[in-house]
Structures are given as C-alpha cells and as structure tokens.
Amino acid sequence: MQRSELTIDLGAVRRNVKRLLDVLDGAEVWAVVKANGYGHGAVDVAGAALGAGASVLCVATVPEGLALREKFGETRILVMGPTATSRELARARDTHLELVASSGEVPEGVRVHVKLDTGMGRWGLSELPEPGSNVVGLMSHLASADCDPEFTETQIQRFREATEPYRHLSRHLANSAGALRFPGARFDAARCGIAIYGLSPFGGDPGEDGLEPALHWRSRLAQVRLLGAGESTGYGRRFLVERPTWIGIVPVGYADGFRRDLTGTEIRVGGELRRVVGTVSMDALTVELDRELPVGTPVTLIGDGVLAEDHARVAGTINYEIVCGINGDPARTRRVVVDS
C-alpha cells in the first residue's frame, strides 16, 4: 500500500482562475507558481492556469523561471525576487524572463518591472526613478490585505499616486486577498497565488470566496488497535487513556509534511471527522476512533471538507505553510493529477 496519495485537480485550478477573472472585472490574472506551485506542482498548475486565461506566470527565483521556460516557450514569466548573480541575469536574458528591480540597479537587456515599496517594508524602492526604455511594469506588494483594510487603502493610494504618470506601463499591486476584497487594487493585473489553488488568503473557508481546493491528500489506516485503560500511544505518552479506546495508525508523519504541531486537528477517517491524538512522529500519526475499523479504511488528511485553513489554525500558522510543507518526494507519496 502507498503511504499516501496527493491528488491535484487541474479542473479546480481552472475554475479558481476563472472566478478571479470574473472578480477582477477586466484586469488580468497573473498566476503565482513559486515554491513548486505552493506544493501543488508548478508546471501542472501553470498549464491549467494559462488554459483558463491567466496571462503571465510569476515565480520567486531565476531557476524557477528557467524550469518553467523549458515547458512554456512563449509565455511571459516574471521573476519577482531579486536576481542572485550575474550568471542568473545572463540566463534570464537568454531565456526572456522578466525581472523585478527592487533596489538601485535596473538590469539591462531584459524586460523589467520596477518595484515600489508602498508599505511592505521589504523589497522595493521608496521612490520611482524615471522608467528606462526596458521597463514594462510598475508594481508594489500589499502587506496586510487579509487583515487591515485601512492600511491596504493607504498602500493603494500611494501606488496610484506614484504610478499615475506612467499609465502606459502595466501596473500591478494586488495579491489574492487584494484581488478578492479591494476593487481599487486591481489596476492592470493581480498576481494571484493562494486563491488559484482554491485556498483562502483570509484563513477561513475558501468556499466563501467561490474558491475550490485543488489539493487532496489521502492515506489509509495501516493499523487499528485497542488501548487498554492506562495505556498510551506515541512519544512522550501524551495521549494516555482512562478507558479502553480504539486508535488508528496512519503512515504519514512530519517527514511527509504532516507537522508535529497538528496534534488535535481533525482528519476524515472512513468519512467521519476524527481527532489526531498523541505526538505526530516522523512517519506516522494516530487518530482516535469510536469503534474498531478495518485496516485500509480511507483517511483524508486534506480535502473532502478537511481544510488546510483548519490545520493552519491548530498549528498556529497559515494555509500557505501547510501546503508548501507537504513532501512531494515520490518515495513518500504518490502524486496523481486529475482534471475534473
């Protein structure tokens, strides 16, 4: 039996991109597929997003851009992070990647987007220089579109004022949260990541924004046993039972990306929600059952109503980190791409 199976539904990606295009009302969707498409598989997601109408692919690094260039010969690819070395710059030039200038120097011989810092306080110039002839875009990044409308409006205002003289360039500010909640942030394009995967940038139920999770992570019960009163399961004996209790062992642990701080979260076992108990170990986790179930009973770790957002809340993190953390190594999980 495979330890677990990761299913990526490209139909869901397409529907999410279409949903964003609807919301954006004329502005373009640029699909952010950095970090291997937030753990979903950059090439598969990029193909689906482009097919649904996304216009540009965005990544964080030049190597990520080069990998996509091999599959997508003609597509515009924007590298949003800083270019590390002159060798990377040369490779970017040869393969027609578009780069971002976020400090004093504007690279030559490539199409460049100049990044203005309107409040993120990270990469970005505090003032826009007069754009040179190879500058095709002006951008900035929202710091708190998921949680602080007032500051977001300030950033939108700053960006609008600073870029107003350059309306002939492509102006892009919004991430997923900005695209979904701030009409003023739309400009010419929105760089959408989390939402194209059907995950909520707000940490709640993605269905509320018309989004559909594209990733399912499933496994099976590998062992089922009855703990007697006074017995425990796992390291540190953190789940110690007072009465006889059925437990199931699932062959997925923190080395697979099911984090150690997910104790207490719920997963689906044979269709019912069950609590993860005891310490998550490297290669296994334990669920509390209400009765004996057969070995091989299907388990859903993410999907079928089990939300990455709920796991994130238990672990004190964000859904982004939950999905990026899944270990896609074929030695540990079988990856299946479907198109519903």
Ligand SMILES: *Cc1c(COP(=O)(O)O)cnc(C)c1O
């Ligand atoms: C990652 C990233 C995005 C996408 O953000 P989401 O919240 O995933 O939509 C957009 N712009 C920049 C500069 C980014 O680094």
